[in-house]
Amino acid sequence: MSPAVSIPVEGRAAITGIGCRLPGGVYNPDQLWDALINGRDLTGPVPPARWERMVGLLHPDQVPEQPWTVGMLEEVEAFDHGFFGISAHEAARMDPQQRLALEVAAEALADAGIPLDSLAGTATGVWAGVAAPDQAALALAPGRSARMADLSGLTFSMLANRLSYHLDLRGPSITVDTACSAAGTALHLARRALEAGEVDTALVVGANLLRHPAITAGFADAGVLAPDGVCRPFDADGRGYVRGEGVVVLVLHRLIDARAHRDRVYALIRGSAVNADGHSPAGLYAPSTQAQRALLRAACADAGLDPSHLDYVHAHGTGTAAGDAAEARTLAHVAAAARADRLPVGSVKSLFGHTEGASALLSTAATALAIWHGVLPPTPNHTRLRPALTRLPLRVPTTPEPWPQTSRPRTAGVSAFGLGGSNVHLLLQQAPGNEPAPTPPLAVDHRAEETDRQKQTSSPGQEVGGYRIIPVSAPSEVRLRGTAAAWAPVVADADLGVVASTAQHRRAHERVRAAVVATTPGRASEALRALAEGRTHPALVGPATAPERPGRLVWMFAGHGSQHAAMAAACYAALPVFREALEEARAALAAHLDRRPWRPGEPITGFETAQHAIWLTQTAQTATWRHWGYAPDAVIGHSLGEVAAAHAAGALTLDDAARVVAARSALLAELEPFGGLLVTDLDPQRAEEAIAAHGHADTLVVAARNAPDATVVSGPTRPLEELREALDARGVFARRVAHDVPAHSPAVHPLLPRLTQALRGLTPRDGDAVFHSTADAAPLDGTRLDAAYWARQLRAPVRLTDTLPLTATTGTTVLELGGRSTLSRAATTTLTHHQIPVTVIAAGTTDRDDHAALLDQLAALHTNGHTPTHWPEPHRTPVRLPMPWQHGHGTAPGAASTAPGLNAALTGLDPDPGRITRAVAALIADTLGAPAEDVALEASLVxxxxxxxxxxxxxxxxxxAHPALARLSVRTLLAETTTVAGLARALTALAAPAQEGEDSR
Known part of the structure; x- marks a missing residue:
């Protein structure tokens, strides 16, 4: 084997995610660290219900003679089978080690910040270590019939294969059994494959469940279990170990990749080695000091480290006299001989018991957390070294201690020795440049911690200015609510920027979606709680179900009147892309002006400044949307908005668009003293009638047809005011537009030749989106947007209500761009009038700043199925957002089986065919792990x-489901039935003879 020391540090395996299910309700890395640092013994008596159903089937020698202490999981049966698309029937018969491994793997990937769907189809590898054959013993117990689902629990190989199958992973899928070193051996193999480039991501699993009492009885007979129920590693009173349950999953990446993705790196696996005891003179089950010494030297050589540089060793530490002695002498001889002080050693088995096949991975997780936090955890139940070990240069910390200070990275070893002599040693090290996690108080007082937390004036998230968007999604609304409920308490105390980054980049975006847009953790948490409870909230967008394929995206650019005093100021301050695009547009506009253009935050004084501000804002918004990964299928603009629309479509360069805006606004500004615009809720015909009725047909015109019930009238000031007063007296809505001019009216006629001359030489081109002209009420090639077009457009009425339906088909999303919403209501009314089901996403209002408004629009786009390819938040080290498992009320999988429903339907005196069909459909849905509504009654089983x-x-x-079906065979099922409805009829016929016999009796 070539030495791995040639591998640079950047190519070493890094632990980026940790998941666990351990005794005492320890279900995540934070809880694991809390248990380690507080030194809590989490073992206890075997619950009577665990083994009682087996006792009558076993030989007396297979039952422990006393109620032994173990480290036992609280919920072994609970499993969210629907999350993985597994039917309740199959889940009920699965090896629970596989069930737990699936959930813990998902949690570990979430901890690593990896969306589950992102690994599908990749060469991600799974390595599992397991040594407990309990499920096979149960499945083959006398009197139990074996089923296909049972067979998957008879072989250890299925533990890794389950993960590879349900997560669609295409790399190696390997389960190893080297007894108590199994998970460590799996980790060694995974680390080698990762560093060799065989995989880019590795999942390593360790699992151990105590399902069959005979194995405990055998260990008790061998005298290796502590008779007092206490595991005391290296202690003078240590008389054996306590068995324990647990599932641990680690996620590994190469350090260089972890750094590139800004992953959390708990620790590096700097090196590792495996070996065997060979023919140990003391016997097959006795440890070999000679083999252990060779193993430790090989691991250090693999890592390129001097053994004396180990700061700490997490020992196998079972608490047996022979095991402790061999391990202690090995460490003293190899790692501690050249030290000036005693080498700290410890073992997690005194907390959780010996988790056997999973123990090496639990030890590795504990050690990685110790390196991450910079604290040596205590080993509970230890008071004094065994007399035979007191002269060795070793010590066992019994209270938390700061990590030893050296000039080197924190370095630790992890040992695991398998029954029968298969051994592994792993070397962990602090990643170079890794910022150490905040070190908690060494003597933890939770009441003091809470008081200190409450005294803080603000959380890190509250110190970050600006709005954040937190997308939340799930396959169903029920799961979405569960996710929101699980996230709410975490978000309340987190850095909001990190939460947003994690939710945007490190979670799958399922079809049922919502999003929170907030500035503080408290506000975001409130919105999540509202989502969980089915309430609305000002910071909440959605929920909504995104279509499988999002429809067309139309960008709709508002015109004059969309300006307001604070327009673009918040986006200019918060979004670099927006700011840079606006400044580039300002420079382009300045080239065609004799003064410095408007900048966000400055007052909008007069018509020309308002026109500049609108165009600059829309141009910056266009650049921002494109930066987030959006591109329109079509564009439409309202008057001035057509200039920004033409640029967004690619028909006008930025300089050409600036030239049009500068010339157009300067000419129109000359009319500012002479007239303006009047917005009304009249349809075009009634508006023209009102104009004629007041004798202004020669001076006033309908300048814009915005909707069936919305028009804009343009003309000189006096007749316009007379019309406004008359309409107001009749209770008709009529409002003047700020900084307005009589655009699109006869007043502009003298300007048209001058505009044509000013734009001579304009070179429009074909764009990458369809430009829909509201002047012509038709789509136009980009090449036709020349000087003549813009002169004609200045006089022609804006026909939005005629043009907009041409842009939209069923499922289209219309996104309004502008300083504030002026067209969304009109667009919704128009498209509803034409019976085109679309989603219109309005621009902002003056109630919230424009940054919030833009993120609200982004949230609405996302919930409508248009997911950004480049989220606003940068990649950051993830925060731990919990997985919201649906375990019911602790019931075992299959407890909610649909078989009883079919039984009830078949057993009635007068069976209802419709009810039977529905019951069969529900049973088929449960078998497939699919929603019942997806089962078509006339579909074939294939x-x-x-x-x-x-x-x-x-x-x-x-x-x-029914006694009459007890002999139903697969052959009969497939031969007699092709559809769901046909199956229901066949089952009714099969059950009928039994029913008739019961009636005759």
């Missing part, structure tokens, strides 16, 4: 996705 394994599961469920 079309529904039935595999041979699924058919077996369906057969087993049907057999359980």
């Amino acid at each position: 079309d529904l996705g039935f595999t041979s394994v699924a058919v077996i599961g369906l057969r087993d469920s049907l057999r359980a």
